[in-house]
Amino acid sequence: MNPENDLIISQRLAKNFQRNFRERLIEFGLLCSGLIAIFITLAIVYVLVSEAIPFFQHVSIIDFLTDTVWTPNYSIKHYGILPLISGTLTTTGIALIVAVPLGTITAIYLSEFASHKVREIIKPILELLVGVPTVVFGYFALMLVTPMLQKIYPDLTTFNMLGPGIVMGIMIVPYIASVAEDSMRAVPMSMREGAYAMGATRFQTAIRVITPAAISGIVAAYILAISRAVGETMIVAIAAGQQPNFTFNPVESAATITSYIVSVALGDLEHGGIGYQSIFAAGLTLLIMTLLINILGHAVRKKYAERY
Amino acid sequence: MVKKIITNKLKHDEIIKAESKNLNFFYADGTQALNGVSLPVYENKITALIGPSGCGKSTFLRCFNRMHDLYPGNRYDGQIILQPDNTNILLTDVDPIEVRMRISMVFQKPNPFPKSIYENVAYGLRVRGESKKRTLDEKVEEALKGASLWNEVKDRLQDLAFNLSGGQQQRLCIARALATEPEIMLFDEPTSALDPIATMNIEELMSELKQKLSILIVTHNMQQAARISDYTAYMYLGKLIEFDATNKIFTNPSKKETEDYITGKFG
Known part of the structure; x- marks a missing residue:
């Protein structure tokens, strides 16, 4: 049991901070690129829903789903999808x-x-x-x-x-x-x-x-x-x-x-x-x-x- | 002295079922995998092919049902004479599909089709145009019994074949090959992916099967060759080194190379 040797061994097995940091950084980068796709999807859903809500305040969902005429640009307006x-x-x-x-x-x-x-x-x-x-x-x-x-x-x-x-x-x-x-x-x-x-x-x-x-x-x-x-x-x-x-x-x-x-x-x-x-x-x-x-x-x- | 040599020679009252004569085989890239292999396959006997990896034993086996035809550029040279037709099945005007209908094959890794147990066994019959339900039922049962699998699967014939264990899948593949009543069955290391019990089952099965047909088996396991085969061929670097009765090969081989391989000095 040579104390000098012990020191060397413990140093050898010590965590490599530089490597760990690099790994974390890469992991973070990968996560971010994944999140971008999810964020865009959520943004699309948000835009669609937030603009559709006022629409459904004018037109009931039942009319929207059951009416068989779609004439939003005519004088007699129907909103059947x-x-x-x-x-x-x-x-x-x-x-x-x-x-x-x-x-x-x-x-x-x-x-x-x-x-x-x-x-x-x-x-x-x-x-x-x-x-x-x-x-x-x-x-x-x-x-x-x-x-x-x-x-x-x-x-x-x-x-x-x-x-x-x-x-x-x-x-x-x-x-x-x-x-x-x-x-x-x-x-x-x-x-x-x-x-x-x-x-x-x-x-x-x-x-x-x-x-x-x-x-x-x-x-x-x-x-x-x-x-x-x-x-x-x-x-x-x-x-x-x-x-x-x-x-x-x-x-x-x-x-x-x-x-x-x-x-x-x-x-x-x-x-x-x-x-x-x-x-x-x-x-x-x-x-x-x-x-x-x-x-x-x-x-x-x-x-x-x-x-x- | 002369008498002794004769008794050590092959018994010539055996019936030859198929025989390769001076068979050479070349892969598409030009490598010669077989070099002048001449070997008989006797009727109702098990012939084992042994030798180190890459010695050409699987290549040789796959010549018997023209499996090499599936890959462009491969070339056979020589003969495999199938009896009783006395025809060289390697000739280009021989239909490989007809050959495969008479010489079936069981592979190293069980390769059941993505179908039910029943349909797996019925496949070869359907390929031959059989569609009568009663005939199919009978033949499927017969084949599954022949492969000693019937008792384990008779209540779940419509289950997907992948739900079976590895050993059962391999016996299913044997049943599938058996259903069409082949004359020769080729086994390419059929137990190398299986546990000892499943291996034992398959070995027992092969010993039963030889009552009905001729078997050619490639094996890495020399004990297996010694246990089940009647004849053994030792191959090395694409050449047939020695062919003889199994007990002769394993107790008193005539070639030094064979002895070295058998005793584990080499390979």
Whole structure:
């Protein structure tokens, strides 16, 4: 027991203040960047709620949720959100009918069938579609898709939900394909080998083994696509007509929540007027819808959580 | 003296089920993993492949059901003759799917599908186009009994396969492979992820299975090879060093390298 040695050892094992301080600093920095996202979300909720409260002092929530007419800018004012919800749901529904099969099949092809070379070429091209501004998609719907649909169905009006719905579907295909493909590729090779060793073909392996194994990621892709479609603004604002009709008929024109917000917000609105406040009520409705979709999606994903 | 040598040689009354002849195998990057391996697989016998890691025993095993076809660029050279067809299953005009229907495989890590216990076993039958409920029920029960799993799972056939223990999952994989009545079963270190009791169960199961089919097993565990196999092949650096009856290999190997490996001086 040499006291000199003891001293050295205790010094060696002493806490390194410099290192501890650096670690704390990094931890604090990481926490701050996380908090910014939460703060912005809370700020959005605060703005929406605080502006929506005066609106609901004028209009009862029951009228808002049950009235089937939405005419905040007419002399006879009605504030029923249902026409906007029906427009939103119909265009989203059409988009999903297009995007879910197309996106899923693309994902299966890219993950299970395409060679490495083909995948490396196709995937970036597909992802390029995400970068196209939605205004361009809007005019694509109005100037190309709707006229083409009119050739098949002559009674179709210039502004309708079908054209923008289809274009919106095409727009979200890469979202579904990309996320679903990632989750299918994450299925371990041992699962594929097991299926092939049973004498399964590529198709049988892809459909009966890989797809169920990756279902949680595939569902996540669908949820992302739904949120994207519900929140899409420009395509429907340009090509669906901005006419709040309470209808689920895709050949009619309609307004969605987002297209109403953008059309009103672009006009001259008196700050603090009821028309101005109605934007926030509509925005709050949209936020709640998206929230519900996300909660549902989370529940579904939990149910089918990956377990391999 | 001459007589002694003959008795030490392989008994030639065994029926050859499959035989590799001068088999070479190259991975896509050009490495040669197998170098002129010639080895018989006898009917209703267990043949064990032993050797240090990277000696090519798993590569060799996976040639038998053309698993290497799944990865582009791999190349076989040589023959694996499957009897009674007397056909080289490595030929490009032989359909690997047909081969896999007759030669099934159980992997190192249990890899049940994300389906119910029942559907896991029925999978191979469904792949073959069987859809009659009664036939499926019968075959699933038979296969699960064959894999000594039936009593443990008969009341919960619709449960997800992942809820089973590791040993049960591996027996499920055996049942899955068994359901389609293969002629040869390949085992790639089937017990390396299992505890001793589960390992014992699988070993007993393999001894029962050989009544019905031929087994080729890769194992890291030399005691396991000694316990269950009838024939043992020792491989090193992609070459077959020695092949003989198991008790001969473990008691009186003819090659020095084999003896060194068996006795633990090497490997």
